Amino acid sequence: MVKAVKGILVQCDESIKAIIEKIDKENGNTFILEALDDENLLISSGKINELKARLKSVLTDTVKEHEEPESNSDNNEMR
Amino acid sequence: MDGVDATVRGSVRTSSAAPPSLLTIILDTNPLSWSHLSSSLPLSAVLKTLLIFVNAHLAINHANQVAVLASHVDNVAWLYPTPDDGDASKQSSQTNGHTEVADEHRVVSNKYRPFLTIEKNISKNLRNLLTSDIPSAEALKSPPLLAGALSIALAYANLQLLKADPMTSDSASTGTGAVGAADLDAHTSALRTARSGHQFVSRILIVSVSQADLSSQYIGLMNSVFAAQRLNIPLDVLRIGERTAFLQQASDATSGVYLTYDPPNSTANGTNGAATASFSSATAGLLQTLMQGYFSDVAARKLLVMPGSAEVDFRAACFCHGKIVDLGGVCSVCLSIFCLPLEFTSCPTCQSPLRVPKSVTTKPVAFARRKKKKRKIGDGGRDSAAGTPVPN
């Protein structure tokens, strides 16, 4: 019998998947419904926004953006 | 928050809108031919049917366009759009709409305005055409001016194509000088790329009824066919009555639709047909044929199985007399076709000398061609070898 599960498919690369799994583990396994393969996860519908927020904060903490020298136009922005 | 999520951005649906399409109809309006059909399929009924077809074409896409040409006895006339005051007339007739009588009012509120405008214009122009001058009996029997009508239709289609794509029209206007073959090639290839980018597609529908033989217009007709082929415009032919070889060739060469429509015999409904409703079984059949066989434009034809004709008569007409020939001679320089035996020593089209062995001119038999080939190898073998590009 075919079974249908309602949820949100999250497609990401493996490193992000690892972070999501970590977030899931720290929060009592409430996010992930099913790990489909290395790059795909099924997330429960109501949790996606919270997950995005958490992922974002983890990323800003860990990934250091390379600061590129902006042109001087930044300084005299139109007022 | 959505800085990390690409979904919204990724899933923007690509619009699969079909390109706007131009439908040009060439209607054979020879009064003599239509009078033969008047009991089963009168011109007025055909016109009504064509108008429904035109409306349907306009209905499916806001940008679709229509042009209707009448190939009359001794001239070709525009039925829509009216040429001299093309857009202006459209405007004025539209704004004049409400000045007409109250009865007209009721019609207006129940009909989509663009449809109404086209119907009015076409019937008005056709009435003018049919009542304006009475052609001579001889002229009536002469073939309709199909080659001329086709050239006008092709020119119009090309114009609309240029208008639809400002890029190509820009480059065309800059090159106003003498147009060489290279320019022409660049132009057509530009048109092709524009077409592959789904800018604008067009097709031509020929409604042909006249019995007359078209072989005198063979050259003009075939030139138009090649132009249409180049522009990727299918020539659809709806033939009412018996087959015609050249129109079938034309539609075959441009991958158009060729169908013959035989109105059901008039004796059955002839008694009530003319008097009763606008829809006899003959017109209903015609309408269904149009809607299913001819409705799809170039874009849709890629998806549909189009009605095809089983066999095509590929015979050509000779350039010298305009007769249909089974076996003929071909000028090796310009590819003009002549009936055998040859009557001249140089090609009347390109003036190159035609040296044909006696045996060919006198006895047109099958093995004559082999002899001709041999002669060619002997004469021009060197030249053609030199002309072949060497692959590197």
Next chain:
Amino acid sequence: MSLSSAVLDYLQAQPGVTFKRLYLQPPTVLAVLRRMLPHLAKNIIMAMLFMPEPFLEEDLLTWIRAEARPQRDEAMTVLEQLHILTLVPEPPTPRAYRLNTAFASSLRQALMGGGSTNSFGVPADKDAPGPKRTVEELDKWARKQWEAILYYMVGSAEREYSREGNISSGTRKLLEMGEFIIMRGGRADITKGGFTFLLQEANAQVWTLLIVYLENSESVSSIHTKSKVIENQSKDIEQLQMDPVEMLSFLFMLGSLELGQDYNTESLTKTQFHMLEDLHDFGIVYHPPDARGRFYPTRLATTLTSSDASLLSNPNSSLSMNSGKGSIILETNHRIYTYTSSPLQIAVLALFANLNSCYPNLVSGKLTKKSIQRAVEKGITADQIIDYLRTHAHPQMLKNQPVLPPTVVDQIRLWQIEGDRMEATPGFLLKQFVNANEYRETAQYAENLGVLVWRNDREHMFFVTRIEQLQQYLAKRKTQAPRR
């Protein structure tokens, strides 16, 4: 969001009864045919329209080429969803398709004329009192009203352009309900949806707003009447139920009217007459205060049922009101120059560009990683930015092929995807298929429908965005299975 898909989504959510009533009006049928169907579906309808018998399924399948199967599935799906085509499964005879009777007769009526529904609008008497409006005046009116709405939204983003008071409170409420703006402490703040809205083409904007209007028709009508108690008959209106079918029919009818012509309001229903007021606020119609018995559709109305492609290709009918004519020049060094003095356009540009100098008729700036990513953060997509730049490109730019420098276009896209770490798609995961065959065919069907997002052939599961049709498909399979 493509606009026809927006309307389509709205329609698909309607119950079958609604369709039955909708299809009684020829203009509605015409608009649905023109705007919401794939090209192949239009051809199928036209072939069937004058067919005396139902179209045999077998014949239909042979008519459409085998390699066009995805298009066929797509066309049939839409046709069935909109209740235009139904499969008649009469056991003794072969399966055949039949057109919805109301749809077919309305379409025939539209093509052939006749009937007495007054569905294409009753033009006003020529000698009715009151001055006539020209097309220019109507254009001016429509632009003024519509830009006021856009200004209001931009103004809520960039305070210096704020010009509140120009738009009615009903419209303001509507923008809030559509989640284009959020009221925070008496101030309006533009939302992500609002940004998306701003960068759309005018025609798409109109539809987006109208759909919000339709969805909220009941609450809008009550809000509106409260704000407009000037009228004596306000009591009447307050009890009025806005009927979505009548509203939709009216909108589709507006799309078939003629610009510059005034129409009589007498043939309108109460709901439709009431809508005139709101549409007047949006600038979609002009309802002259000195001649209440007439109304003029503006260009915004008459192009409602045109397709976006035709708007782009025909500069005369173009509704790119924010600029009139294209004025943006983008150079390969990411510098951007715009010949404009319109605060609206400057504000829109400032959403994704770093503007650094402003002259009376020219603004110049630069697209930077920061400015683009700032826009992306707000929910604007790179494609929207690129589309905006392309549609508003200066005529001089249009001579280039491609119009925008590819390096810049690529860079904008790269800047966007740099931040993208994941994609989330709501939907359903299907698994535990009985056998490989069932899995393969169902997945193939889902793929043809265009709902398949991800599949895993080893584990026999796949993920789809919509499930309704798959459920039908699986049920159908079940009933067919024993026969094999």
